[in-house]
Every structure is written in structure tokens, then in C-alpha cells.
Amino acid sequence: MTLLARAGAAARRPLTWLAAAVLAVLIVLVALPLLGLVRATLADGDAWVDVVASPLSGAVLWSPLAGSLFVGLGTGILATVLGAFLAWVVVMSDVPGRRAIGALAAIPFALPSFAIALAWESVFRNDRIGGSPGLLVALGVPVPDWLAWGPVPIVLTLVAHYFSLSFVVIAAALAGVGGDLVAAAELTGASRLRVASRIVIPAVAPAVLSGFLLAFAEGASNFAVPALLGLPVRFQTLSTRLYGAISTGDEARGYVLSILLVVVAGVILFAGNRVTRGRSFSTITGKATRARVTRMGAWRWPLGAAAWLLVIATAILPGIVLAASTLLRRTNRLDGGLTLHYWVGESDPAVSQGMRGILRDPTFLSALGGTVGLGVAVAVGAVTIGALAAYVVRHRPRARRTNAAIGLLSYVPFLIPGVALGAAFIAQFGAPVGPFGSLYGTFWIIALAGVAASLPFAFQAASAAFGQVSVELDEAAVLSGASRVRRFGRITVPLVSRGLANGGVLVFVTMVRDLSVVVLLVTPATPLLSMMTFRYASEGFAQQANAITLVIAVISVGATLLARRLADRRPDGRIDRSST
The missing domain is CATH 1.10.3720.10 (MetI-like)
Structure with a gap:
């Protein structure tokens, strides 16, 4: 034919x-x-030159790029550490309430990233840029600028949001580590440290790397959190910088920054794939077995307390803070009384510039x-x-x-x-x-x-x-x-x-x-x-x-x-x- x-x-x-x-x-x-x-x-023939190699490049590209990389790296490392810790607690330990911990650990990623940023601002906002300070300042507790604004709160709030990604990925990998392999290693006299370093960690290494890369890429490209906690003090990332360029009519430079942001994300993910390509991390045998639970003894309750503290702080407290703040008549002030005006109130010139609930x-x-x-x-x-x-x-x-x-x-x-x-x-x-x-x-x-x-x-x-x-x-x-x-x-x-x-x-x-x-x-x-x-x-x-x-x-x-x-x-x- x-x-x-x-x-x-x-x-x-x-x-x-x-x-x-x-x-x-x-x-x-x-x-x-x-x-x-x-x-x-x-x-626009000058757009690339203006962004990459001109006197404007420092403010337009290099400083925001450094901000994005710092935020991405901080988010990736901390989110992976916390996610791996919770995954191990839920899958391989006998910590009390670990199933509930696993359910709560998935909630922060379901929340908008700006929800945690707004909760952070409600608590830690100081008077550096004016406006109503947060609850801590209202209670007489001084909040330093580095904790209220800029890269530190941005990273911490993004970690609180994205550690769920690492948790889900690593927990799935740990669940696939057969208990028969761990038991066989223990029967040979291998210590817990040796079992962890020779079997468990190599088995979940691709998942740990994937969790890091996902959190890194998401943190480096996130817009909402750097915009809320960084722009008021002129801390820029590539996302906020390209938004500012396009929203002010400088489309050509904004489009250049968009392409560069795509390149940064692509390089990050490509590098991660190259690290694991061609390497074998197989631990799953033909016989299905459950993950082996480690008896923690005296450490059972302290580890459980740390895990519960983490999920409560990221999954429950932000919602409580946001809900409570909507009931305060005066922004972040406990001495102004409570009101439902911001939910169901009619227009009142004395409250919130006449805005209705x-x-x-x-x-x-x-x-x-x-x-x-x-x-x-x-x-x-x-x-x-x-x-x-x-x-x-x-x-x-x-x-x-x-x-x-x-x-x-x-x-x-x-x-x-x-x-x-x-x-x-x-x-x-x-x-x-x-x-x-x-x-x-x-x-x-x-x-x-x-x-x-x-x-x-x-x-x-x-x-x-x-x-x-x-x-x-x-x-x-x-x-x-x-x-x-x-x-x-x-x-x-x-x-x-x-x-x-x-x-x-x-x-x-x-x-x-x-x-x-x-x-x-x-x-x-x-x-x-x-x-x-x-x-x-x-x-x-x-x-x-x-x-x-x-x-x-x-x-x-x-x-x-x-x-x-x-x-x-x-x-x-x-x-x-x-x-x-």
C-alpha cells in the first residue's frame, strides 16, 4: 500500500x-x-536589552530574580523537611492520632495561599507602612520589620501552604516501602539508623526530590503572597515585577519577564528530572505488604505533639484568626467590640467608609x-x-x-x-x-x-x-x-x-x-x-x-x-x- x-x-x-x-x-x-x-x-526591539542588559536591569530583572530564587529555595527546603516529617509520622510511626494528622495535613494546600498570608498579617502586621497594626502590636507586643514584611514572612507563609505537597508525595512513597524489606533488614541485625539510611531514604529519595522541586517552583512563581507581604516594603519577585510592568502599560518588558520566569521554572524541573534519570529506587516486590510501623517508645508523645502543633498552626489557626478578625469592629483591635457588619451590615458611613457587608x-x-x-x-x-x-x-x-x-x-x-x-x-x-x-x-x-x-x-x-x-x-x-x-x-x-x-x-x-x-x-x-x-x-x-x-x-x-x-x-x- x-x-x-x-x-x-x-x-x-x-x-x-x-x-x-x-x-x-x-x-x-x-x-x-x-x-x-x-x-x-x-x-519591541529594545525590550530584551532593557530587561537583561541595561541600567534598568538591576531593578527590573536581577533583584526580582534573586527574590524569587530566595523565596523558592526557602520554601522548597522547609516545606520538604516538614512534609517528610509528617509523612514519616503518619505512615511509619505509632504516634497517636496519626490518621487525623494526615487528614489535617492535606488541608493547607486546599486553602488559598493568600488566606495564610492574610492571617499572618492580621497577627504580625506592624506600623511600618501605616494602617491598623496586627493583634500582637495591639496587645503591646513589638513586632520587628523582618517578621512583619519581606522575605521571611513570605517564605514562612508559603511553607505553611506548600508543605502539604511534599507531605502527599512523600507519604505515598513511604507507603510503598514494603514492610518485609524492613523486617528482613532488622533480622540481619541492622540498626534503625542503618535501615533508614540504606533502605527507607533511598526508596523515597525521588519523592523527596519531587516534593522539593514542586515546592521550589510553586514558591518561586507564587504571586499572591509576595504581593501582600512584599510589595508594601518594595520586596519584589519576578511574578510581582511582571504584574507591575503589565498592569502599568509596560507590556513588552512584562512579557520578557514572563518568558524568563517560564525558563526559570523549566530549568528547575529539568534539573530535578536529570538527577533521578537512570537510577533505580525500586523496593516494591511481588508480594504486597504494609509499611512497617516503628515503635517510638518514650518519643511517641513528643513527636505526636510536634506533629499536632504543626497541623493545627497551618490548617486550623489561620481559619480561626480570619473568622475572628471579620467580627472585630475595629481592624485587629479587641477593644472595639464585636459586630456582624462586615458580613450582613447595611451601608454605614461610620464603618468601613460606608461599605456594606x-x-x-x-x-x-x-x-x-x-x-x-x-x-x-x-x-x-x-x-x-x-x-x-x-x-x-x-x-x-x-x-x-x-x-x-x-x-x-x-x-x-x-x-x-x-x-x-x-x-x-x-x-x-x-x-x-x-x-x-x-x-x-x-x-x-x-x-x-x-x-x-x-x-x-x-x-x-x-x-x-x-x-x-x-x-x-x-x-x-x-x-x-x-x-x-x-x-x-x-x-x-x-x-x-x-x-x-x-x-x-x-x-x-x-x-x-x-x-x-x-x-x-x-x-x-x-x-x-x-x-x-x-x-x-x-x-x-x-x-x-x-x-x-x-x-x-x-x-x-x-x-x-x-x-x-x-x-x-x-x-x-x-x-x-x-x-x-
């Missing part, structure tokens, strides 16, 4: 057209925005509907595209080039920090393209950017779901004469629906609490809760900002618990209690 004949035969297959459609969508959502970003920087504010209600609508739209869009991409890759194993292109385009957004991705969409869709008008200022540009940002997770979740469905089921249906559409609807969809629903809920949570992706795209015509929080906090309306943050936290945590319930549900509809 000639090449032309083979091409014609392939074109008549429905999967070929589906693969082409998926690839086209990925090109529009991922490749074109990045190309538009590069093209926009080249249109958020539940009576039409802008808040509009932003609430827009946020939930955005989360649903992005979840449906990302999971649909991810599921179709995973289905195509699984059922066209010989189309290696197409599958490689789909996999690459589905993974690339993981390397793009949220602010940089928002800048890429402005560069590509912020002006009319052919017969299509500008999308800037509309709901659709935010939704498309959210779908693009969520593609890596949606594709991986869908790939895992489809990977659990045996091809033998499909082959049996083929023998019975069922069409591909019927096989997909009657066999594949019911079997993968739980995994896809779980992935969709987690995508929804990410979008509801995300600020980085949307901060450059939101306009007054498209209000969102995360942007309202950022604006209120920046303008000094702490109670309103904290109240809206609590609403976001309730939605995020509620959806996360739903996802956990879906993950634990067995095919017969009952809940699998063994994993909780």
Missing part, C-alpha cells in the same frame, strides 16, 4: 479525526499563547457566581480535553509522533507560572485575531487560560483512569459487534467516570482559589472572589478581605472533601474505610 493510500485510510478512521481535533485545541490553548508571547517581545454587596454576589461558574467551566473543559487526549493516546499506540505532541502540549503548562500564562493569553488574545475580536475583558479569556493551566493535571488524571480499564473489555465488546461509540459510552465512560469526576473536582478547587492565573485577566466586567480579596487587602479593608477569603476556603475545602470521598468510594457505591 502506498503512503498516499495509507494516509487516505487513516483519514477515514474516526480516531484520526479526533486526534487531529485534540491536537488543534492544544495548539490553540498552549502553543499559540507562548508564540504570541515571544512575538510580542520581538515587536459582603453578603449584601451585589459585587460580591456577582463575583461568587462568576467564581463558581469559572471553576465549573474550567473543570468541565479541562477534564473533557484531558479525557479525549488520554483516550486518543491509549487507543492509537502506533501514532507515536501525534501521541508525543499531545503529551508534550498537555505537560507544557505545568512549566508556566500562572502570572506568565495570563500574560501569554493577553499577548495572543488581547487583540483581534483575524475575524475574531479581542477576548480581553471577557469571561472567555479567563476560562481558556484556566483550562490551559489545568491541562497537565486533567490529562494525568484521565490517563490514570483510562489505564485502569483493561483492553480485554473493549476487545470483548468488539467481538459482540458493538460500535466504537457504543463501547465508549457503555463500557469506558462508566468505568472512568469516578476518576474523571475526582480530577474535575480538584481542577475546580484550583481555579476557585487561584489568583496567579487570573490576576492579569480580571476586569470590573468579570469580578472574581480571589481578585476582590487581593484588592480589598491592598486597600486596607482587612475585614472584607478576610471574610471573602473564608468563603473561598469553605468552597475549596468542601470540594476537596468531596474529591476525597469520590476517591474512597468503591465501585459498588460504598465507602472504602481502609484508606481513611
Whole structure:
């Protein structure tokens, strides 16, 4: 058969057209925005020179880059240490209440990163930049500048948010270390230290590195926390600097900084992959065994107290502080009495410049509907595209080039920090393209950017779901004469629906609490809760900002618990209690 004949035969297959459609969508959502970003920087011939090699470079690039690297490194190291400690406590120790500790340890990542930053500000804010000081200053406790503002509180609040990432990754790795291996080593007379250094640590080394790299990349590219705790004292990172450039009309330099931020994140993750490539860390044998629990003896209660203190300080106290601050009539002052005005109060010129409580504010209600609508739209869009991409890759194993292109385009957004991705969409869709008008200022540009940002997770979740469905089921249906559409609807969809629903809920949570992706795209015509929080906090309306943050936290945590319930549900509809 000639090449032309083979091409014609392939074109008549429905999967070929589906693969082409998926690839086209990925090109529009991922490749074109990045190309538009590069093209926009080249249109201004001086932009790269101004950013990289001019008298302005120190303030525009090198100082923010140093800030990003410091924040990323501090976040990565501390988050990995704390996450590894909690993972070991939950999986391999006999500390009391370790299952509850594990459940609470996952909550901080479900919260918006700015929730912990606002809680920190409510407690530690001093009078360096004016405004109402925090609770400690109000109680007469002096708070030094380095603890109230700048890199130290930024790192600490990001660690409180991202250590959950390291915990989840490392805990999963520790659970895979067979107890039979540890028991066999102990029978040979190996000490606990030798077992840990020769078996346990090498086994979880890739997970520890992955947790560090994820926390490093997320910390270095985070926007919300450095903006709230750094910008008031002119501490800049690449994310805040490119936001300032684009929001003040200096788009070309902002786009250059966006590309450099993408490069930094890509180099970090590539270096981590190179470290573990070609090395074997296998400890899983053919016989399934539980992780071996270490008896801690006298250390059982002190370690338990440390673990409980950590999860209470990061998962429970921020919510209590935020909730209490919304009830104080005077910002962060206990002597002004309590009030529900910031929740349900009518307009009063004597309180908060006449602003109504958020539940009576039409802008808040509009932003609430827009946020939930955005989360649903992005979840449906990302999971649909991810599921179709995973289905195509699984059922066209010989189309290696197409599958490689789909996999690459589905993974690339993981390397793009949220602010940089928002800048890429402005560069590509912020002006009319052919017969299509500008999308800037509309709901659709935010939704498309959210779908693009969520593609890596949606594709991986869908790939895992489809990977659990045996091809033998499909082959049996083929023998019975069922069409591909019927096989997909009657066999594949019911079997993968739980995994896809779980992935969709987690995508929804990410979008509801995300600020980085949307901060450059939101306009007054498209209000969102995360942007309202950022604006209120920046303008000094702490109670309103904290109240809206609590609403976001309730939605995020509620959806996360739903996802956990879906993950634990067995095919017969009952809940699998063994994993909780």
C-alpha cells in the first residue's frame, strides 16, 4: 500500500479525526499563547536589552530574580523537611492520632495561599507602612520589620501552604516501602539508623526530590503572597515585577519577564528530572505488604505533639484568626467590640467608609457566581480535553509522533507560572485575531487560560483512569459487534467516570482559589472572589478581605472533601474505610 493510500485510510478512521481535533485545541490553548508571547517581545526591539542588559536591569530583572530564587529555595527546603516529617509520622510511626494528622495535613494546600498570608498579617502586621497594626502590636507586643514584611514572612507563609505537597508525595512513597524489606533488614541485625539510611531514604529519595522541586517552583512563581507581604516594603519577585510592568502599560518588558520566569521554572524541573534519570529506587516486590510501623517508645508523645502543633498552626489557626478578625469592629483591635457588619451590615458611613457587608454587596454576589461558574467551566473543559487526549493516546499506540505532541502540549503548562500564562493569553488574545475580536475583558479569556493551566493535571488524571480499564473489555465488546461509540459510552465512560469526576473536582478547587492565573485577566466586567480579596487587602479593608477569603476556603475545602470521598468510594457505591 502506498503512503498516499495509507494516509487516505487513516483519514477515514474516526480516531484520526479526533486526534487531529485534540491536537488543534492544544495548539490553540498552549502553543499559540507562548508564540504570541515571544512575538510580542520581538515587536519591541529594545525590550530584551532593557530587561537583561541595561541600567534598568538591576531593578527590573536581577533583584526580582534573586527574590524569587530566595523565596523558592526557602520554601522548597522547609516545606520538604516538614512534609517528610509528617509523612514519616503518619505512615511509619505509632504516634497517636496519626490518621487525623494526615487528614489535617492535606488541608493547607486546599486553602488559598493568600488566606495564610492574610492571617499572618492580621497577627504580625506592624506600623511600618501605616494602617491598623496586627493583634500582637495591639496587645503591646513589638513586632520587628523582618517578621512583619519581606522575605521571611513570605517564605514562612508559603511553607505553611506548600508543605502539604511534599507531605502527599512523600507519604505515598513511604507507603510503598514494603514492610518485609524492613523486617528482613532488622533480622540481619541492622540498626534503625542503618535501615533508614540504606533502605527507607533511598526508596523515597525521588519523592523527596519531587516534593522539593514542586515546592521550589510553586514558591518561586507564587504571586499572591509576595504581593501582600512584599510589595508594601518594595520586596519584589519576578511574578510581582511582571504584574507591575503589565498592569502599568509596560507590556513588552512584562512579557520578557514572563518568558524568563517560564525558563526559570523549566530549568528547575529539568534539573530535578536529570538527577533521578537512570537510577533505580525500586523496593516494591511481588508480594504486597504494609509499611512497617516503628515503635517510638518514650518519643511517641513528643513527636505526636510536634506533629499536632504543626497541623493545627497551618490548617486550623489561620481559619480561626480570619473568622475572628471579620467580627472585630475595629481592624485587629479587641477593644472595639464585636459586630456582624462586615458580613450582613447595611451601608454605614461610620464603618468601613460606608461599605456594606459582603453578603449584601451585589459585587460580591456577582463575583461568587462568576467564581463558581469559572471553576465549573474550567473543570468541565479541562477534564473533557484531558479525557479525549488520554483516550486518543491509549487507543492509537502506533501514532507515536501525534501521541508525543499531545503529551508534550498537555505537560507544557505545568512549566508556566500562572502570572506568565495570563500574560501569554493577553499577548495572543488581547487583540483581534483575524475575524475574531479581542477576548480581553471577557469571561472567555479567563476560562481558556484556566483550562490551559489545568491541562497537565486533567490529562494525568484521565490517563490514570483510562489505564485502569483493561483492553480485554473493549476487545470483548468488539467481538459482540458493538460500535466504537457504543463501547465508549457503555463500557469506558462508566468505568472512568469516578476518576474523571475526582480530577474535575480538584481542577475546580484550583481555579476557585487561584489568583496567579487570573490576576492579569480580571476586569470590573468579570469580578472574581480571589481578585476582590487581593484588592480589598491592598486597600486596607482587612475585614472584607478576610471574610471573602473564608468563603473561598469553605468552597475549596468542601470540594476537596468531596474529591476525597469520590476517591474512597468503591465501585459498588460504598465507602472504602481502609484508606481513611
